[in-house]
Amino acid sequence: MWPEPPPTENSVVGRALEAAVGSGMPAESLALYARWWQLETWLRDLAYLELRALRGAAWTEAVRAAAGRQTQDAAYTHMLSADSQDPLAYLDVSSLTDLIERRWDQMGYALMERSTWQGRLVDLSRIRHRIGHVRAPHQDDLGRLEQTLRDLERGAFTAFATYNDRWLPDPSDVPNAIGHGWLRGQHEAAQRLIEHARRQYETRFRLRLSRRPWADRETHASPGAGYLWHAEFYPRERPVDIRRLWHDSQLDEIRPLIVHLLADHPWHVGFTFAAADDDRAVSDAIGVAFDTVLQFCQPRFLSDEQVRRWSERATNVDYRVLVGSRWNTLEPTTVPIDIFGAGGGVEAAPSW
Structure with a gap:
């Protein structure tokens, strides 16, 4: 028999959110962080899978820059989380996007046209900077971030759908x-x-x-x-x-x-x-x-x-x-679908 989950987990989270907004935190900041979490974790997931598919178990050679931080974090065994073993979780976002740029041939299909993506990163880096320094968001930050998520819908669909487009080879x-x-x-x-x-x-x-x-x-x-x-x-x-x-x-x-x-x-x-x-x-x-x-x-x-x-x-x-x-x-037939819930979506499966 599996143990009961902590009964107060949802109430603890709810109280924290209510208290933060009630004490002056802009609700837009919470929304902005949530959208950024979607974006950055998606980029990590994408980078991880494509590096594994490309390099196999040797994939970590591409993320050696994270080794020092990961080793330091591992010393705090009482504070480890589910992604503590993930080297990509220890990369600065600039290092993550640099990695994606170096492996564009493997990851670019899931993003945008290359020059468009590079230009978008300029705005995204300013948003990330404001989040990281606990500054008030610009009035257009949330809209820009949600537009980026909408633009990534088709590429994300392709990444997920091809993973589940499986066959039994002869x-x-x-x-x-x-x-x-x-x-x-x-x-x-x-x-x-x-x-x-x-x-x-x-x-x-x-x-x-x-x-x-x-x-x-x-x-x-x-x-x-x-x-x-x-x-x-x-x-x-x-x-x-x-x-x-x-x-x-x-x-x-x-x-x-x-x-x-x-x-x-x-x-x-x-x-x-x-x-x-x-x-x-x-x-x-x-x-x-x-x-x-x-x-x-x-x-x-x-x-x-x-x-x-x-x-x-x-x-x-x-x-x-x-x-x-x-x-x-998510399979090739899982359409229509809105992956990020940002107002975009995929109506028909793209070809790959």
Whole structure:
């Protein structure tokens, strides 16, 4: 049985917001910070995924500037948060946008025309400066920021939708350890677990591939940079405690290879791996993930209240653990949609 969440969390937040506005904080400042949070966290998410797809586990080499701050923060173990392990969370916004500029070939598709984006950053930097120094916002700041979010709608849709535009490749088209091991079922763990999981745990396994918008379409037969493997597990009536799963020591050896751990609901677990990483290491990592998931597949009926508590417990675990996010839910057919809630939206799926 999962523990009850803190009962006063929402009331504490509500009181803080009411007190701040009541004591003189402009409501526009709260709104502006909220919109900036949407923008900057989206840019981090985008940079993270595209760097992982490009470089695999070596992605952190691109964000070495954050290492010092992250090390200092790690010393305060009583104050660590879900993104404490994310190097991108320690970059100044200028460093983040510089990183995006250097990797425009991988990230530009999700933004704007390049010169337009560069010009927009001038205004955005002034807004960020006012927020960081707790200054009153300009009357047009919120409008400018919301316009930027509206302009990013189509690119964000493409980023999310391509992540979930997955297919099962023909085993003969993937002549590597993953193809032989899991598409053909020749890996020791595949031979040991796939049928065993179905019979003993009522758990289905599925392995699929996706392509980032910038990746070469012609390399899908031998996927590498720009492609992602998605190993998914569906335990019927056996809910998985995502928090315990993520922190289980068995995952320690493969954690550097895990791009995301996703849970769409209590009866689903997915692991995303970068095809840019060594195919033998990824093939073995799928086996480790499979073994670990089965350890947490215990039959249990969940009431609606327990499902709600499962969801609360599965959030804010780690920046790589995604529950109820757009990465979980947005597919090419998820239209019309307004991703940022800023008055924009996508009516029809763009091509990629």
